[in-house]
Amino acid sequence: MVDDWTINVRVETELVKNWVDTKQIDFSTxxxxxxxxxxxxxxxxxxxxxxxxxYFERKAMVEVEKLKRVERNIKKIPGVRAVKFELENWFKMGARWVKLKTQVIPGNK
Structure with missing residues (x-):
């Protein structure tokens, strides 16, 4: 049996491999x-x-493909039973990922 710590290490590797900005997310197992x-x-x-x-159309297409790949590859990690996303800027509708528009508030970074 694979322990949760080992899964976390592999999840982080998968995120970094796919150019995810890991400073803005938290993950745990x-x-x-x-x-x-x-x-x-x-x-x-x-x-x-x-x-x-x-640029924006191509970027959106690449982001969706990267997110699908991240999800698929995390599910393949030995010991992973499920993957639960609670993302501020993405929503999964069936099998489709949709990027949500984020509101920029003046003065906030």
Whole structure:
């Protein structure tokens, strides 16, 4: 049996491998159930040129694919029984991930 600490190490590796900004999320594992909470953003300027005309459309497509890959690969980690997301900026509708618009409040970073 794989312990929760080992699962956490593998989850973190998966997040970093897929360019997730891990400073904005918390994750933990309890009895094989992985919980991922917070704001999930990707550092994608490596893959998408911000100067391209269709930057936002391409970035959205890459983000969805990365999020699907992260979810799929975490579920494959030995010992993982389930993955629960509580994200501020993403919502899962059936099998589809939808990015929520976040409101910027002046004076807040």
């Amino acid at each position: 309890i009895s094989g159930v992985v919980y991922i909470k917070g704001k999930l953003d990707f550092q994608l300027d490596v893959f998408v040129n911000p100067n391209e005309q269709d």
